[in-house]
Amino acid sequence: MGLDQISHAYLCYCIGLDQISHAYLCYCIGLDQISHAGGTLGIWNGEEVVVKTSKYKVVAMAQLLWRYGMDIYNIQNWVQTELMNDFMKIYDIQAGGHAYTSVTDLLAAMNPKFVDYLSITIKDLMKKEGYSDKFINEMVMGALRTNYGQTTDVPAFVGVVSMAGVDDGLWSVKGGNKKVPELLVKHAKANVIEGEVKVVRLVEEDPPLYEIDYKCKNCASVNEIKTREYDILVVAKPLHPDINSIKFEGFTTEIKNFPHKYHVLTTTMIKGSPNATYFGLNSPDDFPTELLTGSDKIHFNSIGKQKSVNDVDGTSVYKVFTNTPLDKEKVKTYFNSEDDLRMVFWRSYPEYDFKADSLPPFVLHDKIYYVNAIELAASAMEMSVLSAKNVALLAHHHWTGNLDKIDEPFDVKGAADKTEL
Numbered sequence: 114m115g116l117d118q119i120s121h122a123y124l125c126y127c128i129g130l131d132q133i134s135h136a137y138l139c140y141c142i143g144l145d146q147i148s149h150a151g152g153t154l155g156i157w158n159g160e161e162v163v164v165k166t167s168k169y170k171v172v173a174m175a176q177l178l179w180r181y182g183m184d185i186y187n188i189q190n191w192v193q194t195e196l197m198n199d200f201m202k203i204y205d206i207q208a209g210g211h212a213y214t215s216v217t218d219l220l221a222a223m224n225p226k227f228v229d230y231l232s233i234t235i236k237d238l239m240k241k242e243g244y245s246d247k248f249i250n251e252m253v254m255g256a257l258r259t260n261y262g263q264t265t266d267v268p269a270f271v272g273v274v275s276m277a278g279v280d281d282g283l284w285s286v287k288g289g290n291k292k293v294p295e296l297l298v299k300h301a302k303a304n305v306i307e308g309e310v311k312v313v314r315l316v317e318e319d320p321p322l323y324e325i326d327y328k329c330k331n332c333a334s335v336n337e338i339k340t341r342e343y344d345i346l347v348v349a350k351p352l353h354p355d356i357n358s359i360k361f362e363g364f365t366t367e368i369k370n371f372p373h374k375y376h377v378l379t380t381t382m383i384k385g386s387p388n389a390t391y392f393g394l395n396s397p398d399d400f401p402t403e404l405l406t407g408s409d410k411i412h413f414n415s416i417g418k419q420k421s422v423n424d425v426d427g428t429s430v431y432k433v434f435t436n437t438p439l440d441k442e443k444v445k446t447y448f449n450s451e452d453d454l455r456m457v458f459w460r461s462y463p464e465y466d467f468k469a470d471s472l473p474p475f476v477l478h479d480k481i482y483y484v485n486a487i488e489l490a491a492s493a494m495e496m497s498v499l500s501a502k503n504v505a506l507l508a509h510h511h512w513t514g515n516l517d518k519i520d521e522p523f524d525v526k527g528a529a530d531k532t533e534l
C-alpha cells in the first residue's frame with residue numbers, strides 16, 4: 114500500500130464506529146482534518162501546461178468545461194457520485210457482519226459491475242461510456258500517472274479509484290497518515306511486538322496451531338530469534354518474492370508468493386522553487402498545486418506542492434513522482450533552487466499490467482488471512498482498511514462457526530434491519 118497524504122474521512126470507520134458523520138468520528142478518535150480546498154490543477158503535455166485551473170472553484174469548473182466539455186461534469190456524476198455511493202455500501206455490508214473469502218465476491222457485494230471492471234481497461238471502458246480521447250489522454254492519464262505511475266491501460270477498477278483520488282473534496286490527516294495506525298493500535302489495546310517474522314510453522318492441524326519465528330527488534334541481542342504460538346494469523350505484507358522473506362514450513366499445501374509485479378516508484382521531496390520558465394509560466398507562484406502529466410513519454414509522473422502535515426504555510430516543498438530515479442540534471446531543469454532534497458525508491462503498489470480476474474484469496478490456509486489480496490484490485494489506504502475489516506470479520510466468523518455470514522450475497526436495502534456488530 115502506498116500511503117499518500119490524501120485520504121478519505123471514512124478511514125476512521127475501521128475502528129468500528131459508524132453511521133455518524135465520518136469527520137465527527139475522526140474527531141472522536143483524535144484525528145483532525147487538513148483541508149486541501151483552494152488548490153489548483155495543471156496538465157503538462159511535455160511542451161506546455163495545456164490547462165491550469167483557478168483557485169476559485171466556479172472559475173476552475175468553467176475552465177475545465179471549456180477544455181473537456183460535459184466530460185468534466187459527467188465524470189463527477191459517474192465516479193464521485195454513482196460509483197462512490199456503490200463503494201460506500203461496504204460500510205453497511207460490514208456493519209451487518211458480512212465477510213468474503215475472495216476479492217471478487219467483496220467487490221460484487223458493492224456493485225457486480227466492479228468485477229467486470231477488473232477485465233476491461235479504463236481507457237476502453239471510458240470510450241464505451243462516451244468520454245473523449247482528449248479527456249482520457251489528459252485527465253484520466255494524469256490521475257493514473259500521479260496515483261499509480263501507470264497509464265490508461267490499467268484495469269478499469271483501479272482506474273476509477275484513481276479518478277476518485279483526484280476529487281476536490283479530499284483532505285489529509287493532521288499530523289500525518291501514520292496517526293491512523295497509531296490510533297487504531299491504541300484503541301484496539303493491541304500488544305504490539307516489534308520484530309521481523311522469518312518463519313511461520315504449522316505445528317498442529319485441526320484446530321491449527323502456528324509457531325512464528327521472528328527477529329526481535331528491541332531485544333538485547335539484535336539478531337536474536339524468538340518464537341511464539343498463535344491460533345490465528347493475519348499477513349499484512351505483499352507475498353511477493355522481492356518483498357516477502359517469510360518462509361511457510363510444515364504445510365501440506367504450499368503457501369507461495371504471488372507472481373504479480375510491484376511498481377518501483379521514485380519519490381523525491383524537494384524544498385525549493387520550481388523553474389517557471391521551463392514550464393512556460395510567468396513566475397513560480399503560478400505553478401499549480403498539482404501538475405499532472407498527460408503522456409508516459411514525459412520523464413516525471415507529477416509534481417505536487419505539499420501541505421505540511423501540521424498545516425503550516427509557506428513550506429515550498431514539492432513531491433516529484435518518477436518511474437526512474439530523478440538525476441541532478443533533471444532537478445535543475447524542473448527547479449531553480451533546491452535547499453533540501455530527499456529521495457526514496459520503493460515498491461509502492463502493484464503493476465496493473467494483468468487482467469485482474471485471478472486475484473489472491475483472503476484466506477491462505479485455515480485461519481491464516483491475507484489483507485494485501487485487495488491491492489491487486491486497487492491499492493489505496495481506504496482499500497486496505499476495508500480489507501482489514503473483512504479479514505477481521507472472516508477470522509471472527511471462522512472462530513465462532515458463524516459461517517452463514519461468509520460469502521453470502523448482500524441485500525443492501527435491508528441492511529438497516531441486519532446490523533448487529
Ligand SMILES: CC(C)=CCC/C(C)=C/CC/C(C)=C/CSC[C@H](N)C(=O)O
Binds near residue numbers: 120
Ligand atoms: C469510485 C470507487 C469505486 C472507489 C473510490 C474509493 C476509494 C478507494 C478512494 C481512494 C482514492 C484515493 C485517495 C486514491 C489515491 S491513489 C492510491 C495510492 N497511490 C496508494 O497506493 O495508496
